[in-house]
Amino acid sequence: MEIGGINLVILVASLMVAAVPILLAAIGELVVERAGVLNLGVEGMMIIGAIGGFITAVGTGSPFLGFLGGALAGAALSAVFALLTQVFLANQVATGLALTLFGLGVSSLAGQGYNGIKPPHTPDVPFGPLADLPVLGPILFSHDWVVYFSIAMVAAVWWVLRSTRAGLILRAVGESHDAAHALGYKVNRIRLMAILFGGAMAGMGGAYVSLVRVPQWVDGITAGAGWIALAIVVFASWKPWRALIGAYLFGGITQLQLSLQATGTAIPVEYLSMAPYLITILVLVIMSSSRGRAATGAPAALGQNFHASR
Amino acid sequence: MIRLEKRPTPSRFWLYATPIAAVLLTMVAGGLLFAAMGKNPFAVIKTIFWDPVFGEFAFYLRGQLLIKAGPLILIAIGLALGFRAGIWNIGAEGQYIIGAIVGAGVGLAFYPTENRLIFPAMILAGAFGGWLWGMIPAILKTYFNTSEILVSLMLVYVAETILAKAATGFLRNPDGAGFPGSRNFRNFEAASNPELIAGSGLHWGGVAALGVAVLAYILLTRHLLGFQIKLAGQAPRAARFHGVSPVRLVLLCMGISGALAGMAGLFEVTGPAGQITIDFNTGYGFTAIIVAFLGRLNPLGIVLAGLLMALTYVGGEMASTNLGLPAAAIQVFQGMLLFFLLAVDVLTNYRFRLGAGAPAKQGAK
């Protein structure tokens, strides 16, 4: 199935892989923001996860442990954010930015000496003959476990937020922390759990970049993926399945512009490389042009710190 | 159990002591980090903080401080106005780039005429370019309620692509044998931005930074707009009742910060950087955010914070060359500085109390 020389099946399969880091980070940040916390430090958590996962994988020889290491590293950094915003009541925007700077620096420091090393390989999940099916084979049955995990995580988050008591409490905290506190829920504790989850997901996404996508370690390897993930959360109106679509869309456009070049299409390269960002802006505008914040689905208490004495 | 209790009024003491406490804490934590890396912590701290100002090569490095601090201060002041009003311009880097491109483009269009008016025209063009780039997220926010954080950030990537196109295409030096990069402004006197006082590092950008700091201070303390900005940030509802138009605030704040960032870009490209290249931008737009917070969103504080940040850059580089400290360690150091500042800042509005539980709820909030 080819259009303009580009094989659509291969394109879809490629974009599913390309989207994994931002999807994981976005779904984590989605949970954090539903709880009312704006953590702009996603980029920092992703890159800490990238180096943490890389070091763990190279040290233990197991890529699976690498992903675990990445998640833990991301969660550890997000704990700093939680401490500053939930205990010290620091401004969330500034703290998130500081987290990014700090994460970039720490990862670069920790990564000294890890340049140019090849990490252990993460194989595709063996589906046997299913992988040879004409269209569904490459798209559904030829990926590594993290791709499936990311989709499963989207489904899990959707189900938890929608149908469980824990999800309801989380959403309540995000909509009105004062009311939740009055009802007896430990607002800061719930937010802490959400922040740690967000950090773990971002860390795993970062580990995917250094262990599978590239795969190697270099300073700044995530190259702004964390910011894209933040945009996807808004694009998704804080709904999990829409985050999936957003991540695939962005991954798809990025992959498409390179494929268009590879097949010699005449669109000037510079416009192609701007396209993912311009399209993201366009989508953001469309999504938020409904009247006011409530219509976009943003949690009402997003970005405000909670202090019990008020 | 330690808990936080809100102060009735913000503590004046802590308002001024916070940055100092943060710097001291960072020195301690940084010193531990350097020791863990096998370097002598005292030597490193001295190289970073003392040598650039009083050390062997200070006669040269002192000037470098102002070269680095100038753009940081200029951009941070613009950002601080917006931050106070709750308007988060994260894309100053993009406005910086576009300002430089537009300003440089105007200047190069006049090459090789020499005329005193060219440089002022370039400054205006740079401000206009930055203003324009800042207006995009501003208009999208006021009409469509799109997050200015995300739009301004996405536009940074777009600006970088435009910069690559400028350096390899429409602004490329025709006498440059096909290599990327514009003409060097050093060779174009009417458009260049050299040091005004030899060895001081003060170029027109530094002058502008100090001038803008004074203007911003006056704006915030004496002018109605300044009052409205502060009000909008601290009590949005009250601001609306007072008649402050949020639309006007967004447009003004994004516009001012965009223009200032654009000017900073122009000063940088005609001065220290010398030409438009694919990557002349070194992240000032993002570092300025930290400077704004370090300076407590106060113009005079920002001047000091900008100098402090420049000190960590210049001193950090010396530490890197002479003591073998990896460049990343300085980034960690800067991140720690901001962390400590944010943490210690809580003491301005809250105090720590020992004891259990909250007392009976107060009546009025």
Add this chain to the structure above:
Amino acid sequence: MKRRNLLASAAMGLTFAMAGGAFAAGMDHVKACFIYVGPIGDGGWTFQHHQGALAVQEAYGDKVEIQYQESVPEGADAERVLTQMALGGCNIIFSTSFGYMDPTNAVAAKFPDVKFEHATGFKRESPNVSTYNARFYEGRAVEGVIAGRMTKTNKIGYIGSFPIPEVVMGINAYYLAAKKVNPDVELSVVWAFTWFDPAKEADAAKALIDAGVDVIASHTDSTAPLAEAAKTEGKVIGFGQASDMEAYKPAPRVTSIIDNWGPYYVKRVGALLDGSYEQADAWEGIKGGEVLIGEITDAVPAEVKAEAEKLRDDIAAGTVHPFTGPIKKQDGSDWLADGATAPDGDLLGMNFYVEGISGDIPK
């Protein structure tokens, strides 16, 4: 002009005091400094320059002291670091990136007794500035022969960094050599707009592989394209770039272009030591040892390997030039007549594709 001030005279005084006297004769001790655009651990461009620096240390032992600063951004920061190095007593400074050109010349004007060597540049505004480059296009020709012979899909690919003459030169040399041995070959070019960004390079390589390319050459410096090729389990081959990238032997890395700066650095520092140093504009290639062809592995059939090695030796001996006419430009106009070889000037300003390459160079 406006910077002649206290700074310059103080600096001159310092340099005289530190370097200790006569420069016409040799020197007993040289401090050689290096400014790098990336980290020495990048396994590519900067790594190789640093290998060169280490070679200098090894060649001269106690007579030489090496100092370096890595990851220095181009522009004002570069100027500061260069000035600091000059103030700190460096006798010769190697600035290893094109983007350091203007800062190097500016600082060189202020420190006339310090020698500056600028890689891949073309400005020598003061007598103490020399420039040096390597004829990488010669290596591209060898890669092209292997590509043309070994491609099964007749689609070969090139990951370009920026549309500058050096890269266009490489693309043309690669294509011409491949086409000579395989007239049906087609070239796909993807522009990454970076010198070093593993994630982007991996994506670019993937896009080429998805489009059917089975031999990838890259002008960008990381191992990411080879890692992508490795995922195809033998279907796609590639080349080491800037460094040998031996982790990917015997396939997909079937050979490599190695930037070998050691001999040039040793030569220049040696000239400083024995007093024979002169301003130079060096552009060496395989012959001068600056461009090394990495081991051609057994994944390459024996006769192809022999053909590639013969081309390499012919280029080294000067009997074959990768750009030998008749060659036309992409738009059909004539460029090189039958048997004519390209003058250096044409190559240094090359901004056109040769006939047979489709697509445009981004403007």
